Amino acid sequence: MSFSVTILGSNSALPTSERYPTAQMLNVSERFFLIDCGEGTQMQLRKYKVKFSRINHIFISHLHGDHIFGLMGLISTLGLLGRKNDLHIFAHPDLEKLLQPQIDYYCADLPYKVVFKPIDPRHQQVIFEDDKVTVETIPLKHRIPACGYLFRQKPAPLKVRKACIDQFELSIAEIVKIKNGCDLRLEDGTIIPNCELTEPSIPGYSYAFCSDTRYFEKLSTMVKDVDLLYHESTFTNADEQLARKTTHSTAEQAALTAKNANAKQLIIGHFSARHRDLSPYLEEAKNVFPNTQLALEGITFDVTKTQTK
Numbered sequence: 653m654s655f656s657v658t659i660l661g662s663n664s665a666l667p668t669s670e671r672y673p674t675a676q677m678l679n680v681s682e683r684f685f686l687i688d689c690g691e692g693t694q695m696q697l698r699k700y701k702v703k704f705s706r707i708n709h710i711f712i713s714h715l716h717g718d719h720i721f722g723l724m725g726l727i728s729t730l731g732l733l734g735r736k737n738d739l740h741i742f743a744h745p746d747l748e749k750l751l752q753p754q755i756d757y758y759c760a761d762l763p764y765k766v767v768f769k770p771i772d773p774r775h776q777q778v779i780f781e782d783d784k785v786t787v788e789t790i791p792l793k794h795r796i797p798a799c800g801y802l803f804r805q806k807p808a809p810l811k812v813r814k815a816c817i818d819q820f821e822l823s824i825a826e827i828v829k830i831k832n833g834c835d836l837r838l839e840d841g842t843i844i845p846n847c848e849l850t851e852p853s854i855p856g857y858s859y860a861f862c863s864d865t866r867y868f869e870k871l872s873t874m875v876k877d878v879d880l881l882y883h884e885s886t887f888t889n890a891d892e893q894l895a896r897k898t899t900h901s902t903a904e905q906a907a908l909t910a911k912n913a914n915a916k917q918l919i920i921g922h923f924s925a926r927h928r929d930l931s932p933y934l935e936e937a938k939n940v941f942p943n944t945q946l947a948l949e950g951i952t953f954d955v956t957k958t959q960t961k
């Protein structure tokens with residue numbers, strides 16, 4: 653079961669010649685989700701060879717420009733590419749008010765429908781679910797309403813061992829029951845437990861995207877035991893005052909949340925444009941949470957391979 657996240661943009665506020673603003677592409681069991689859509693996201697999608705047509709759902713954390721300025725361009729391009737399927741955008745209700753007039757003006761003959769899915773970023777709730785994945789909001793504390801997203805992959809269905817099918821001459825009905833977790837009762841009354849009849853199950857993994865937010869303790873409980881945590885770290889401790897003033901986090905605070913959450917791995921991003929060299933961020937975070945990496949553009953993190961260090 654695939655589960656990976658590709659970083660398309662990792663900067664805050666100002667795009668630089670080296671780093672684009674926030675955007676990430678998630679593949680959960682072949683569902684492709686775009687998270688945030690900073691300016692230039694469509695160029696990054698091209699660069700990292702993501703098929704535009706596979707994106708059916710976009711999740712927007714909040715309505716600051718560095719997280720949404722790429723949306724209008726992407727919506728227009730999808731129309732020019734002849735898209736027919738609905739495009740679902742989960743975001744604060746104001747996004748529709750902001751974007752619909754632009755869609756009406758620039759894309760009057762858009763060949764597909766943009767479906768706005770208003771969410772309440774103040775509450776933790778499941779906003780999307782299908783047979784492979786659930787998506788839950790994570791209320792954050794920022795200057796304007798903001799939320800992160802917790803993606804939970806559902807465990808793979810149980811597989812019945814081929815040898816058992818032959819040995820017990822299982823009927824289709826029996827196989828279905830075993831796949832649903834039932835034991836097998838033989839004619840002589842012997843019970844064969846489910847775990848002896850099935851392959852070891854593959855667990856579902858989880859990914860939490862948390863941007864933008866100031867540090868607050870409760871966040872770690874909302875992402876408890878997550879496999880991979882993305883947490884913004886706009887500043888380092890040297891700019892702690894600025895982080896506080898702009899409701900952002902430092903690398904150390906991101907690491908503290910990962911540690912308290914018992915996350916397996918942390919990736920940090922949303923770097924301030926004032927830092928060309930990102931090593932101070934990494935060093936600071938690793939002091940608190942060793943299994944940290946920079947969320948650099950073009951890197952794909954495999955959520956199924958995250959391990960505690």
Ligand SMILES: [Zn+2]
Nearest residue numbers: 714716794864
């Ligand atoms: Zn923001």
